[in-house]
Amino acid sequence: MAAKRILMLVGDFGEDYEIMVPFQALSMVGHQVHAACPDKKAGDRIKTAIHDFEGDQTYSEKLGHGFTLNASFDEVDAAQYDALVLPGGRAPEYLRLNERVIRLVRQFAEANKPIAAICHGAQILAAAQVIEGKQVSAYPACSPEVRLAGGSYADIPVDAAVTDGQLVTAPAWPAHPQWLAQFLKVLGTEISL
Numbered sequence: 001m002a003a004k005r006i007l008m009l010v011g012d013f014g015e016d017y018e019i020m021v022p023f024q025a026l027s028m029v030g031h032q033v034h035a036a037c038p039d040k041k042a043g044d045r046i047k048t049a050i051h052d053f054e055g056d057q058t059y060s061e062k063l064g065h066g067f068t069l070n071a072s073f074d075e076v077d078a079a080q081y082d083a084l085v086l087p088g089g090r091a092p093e094y095l096r097l098n099e100r101v102i103r104l105v106r107q108f109a110e111a112n113k114p115i116a117a118i119c120h121g122a123q124i125l126a127a128a129q130v131i132e133g134k135q136v137s138a139y140p141a142c143s144p145e146v147r148l149a150g151g152s153y154a155d156i157p158v159d160a161a162v163t164d165g166q167l168v169t170a171p172a173w174p175a176h177p178q179w180l181a182q183f184l185k186v187l188g189t190e191i192s193l
Contacts, residue, residue: 004082004187007071007108008035009101009124011091016048016064017173018087018118023067025180026085029189034071034081038098041072049089051119051172053158058141059172061090073100078107083187088119088139088172096127106130116168116183118175122146125167137162137169 006026010019019035026033037046048064078084084105086092095101101124108115109130117125122138123145125131132150137160143153154162154169161170161179168186170179184191 002188004031004189005080006031006033006083006085007076007078007081007104008033008085008087009037009095009104010035010046010067010069010087011037011095012046013049013089014046014087014091015089015119015173016050016067017176018089018121019048019067020065021173021176022085022087022116022118022180025176029184029191031187031189033085034076035067035069036071036073036076037069038073038095038101040069041074042070044069046091051089053172053174076104078104078111078113081108081113083114083116083183084108085183086115086117086121086124088117088121090120092120092123096124102128112166114166114168114183114186116179116186118170118179119172122151122169125149125169126151131167134167135162135164136167137171137175139171 051059105128126149136151137154
């Protein structure tokens with residue numbers, strides 16, 4: 001298996017599990033993952049949030065762990081990466097307002113590189129206008145944005161994921177086993193035990 005260079009775009013109050021788990025899992029299987037955030041450089045930290053499903057009308061939110069970035073956003077070049085990961089949480093609601101974030105996402109999509117987005121990560125995909133005609137899962141509260149951007153919202157269980165070409169999406173962190181397995185398949189990563 002050839003190791004891939006993967007860019008992960010993160011921000012303050014991104015969902016803790018949706019940042020930590022893919023970062024660690026993708027690194028564990030031999031890929032090089034660079035986590036970058038607008039207005040921050042390698043060595044800076046972001047705050048994360050833990051979203052839990054406790055029977056309320058929506059998820060609850062608690063302060064998560066600090067996460068140290070290992071890439072400087074100003075130095076990120078989409079051409080240097082094989083794939084993109086967009087975690088969820090609250091960060092996508094403001095990351096999608098950053099023109100450079102939108103430009104980067106479009107570059108990955110136009111080059112037909114693998115993209116994995118989970119939960120509110122679909123907000124960035126919708127803002128970048130790269131999901132027209134695609135089947136896309138996301139946290140249900142993001143379904144209107146998926147549809148308004150021309151995507152077909154995949155209303156699947158919270159522990160499931162969907163792949164449409166090079167795009168792998170899921171509703172929330174309980175889908176990690178399916179989401180990451182499908183993303184690894186798109187990346188061409190084979191794991192043997």
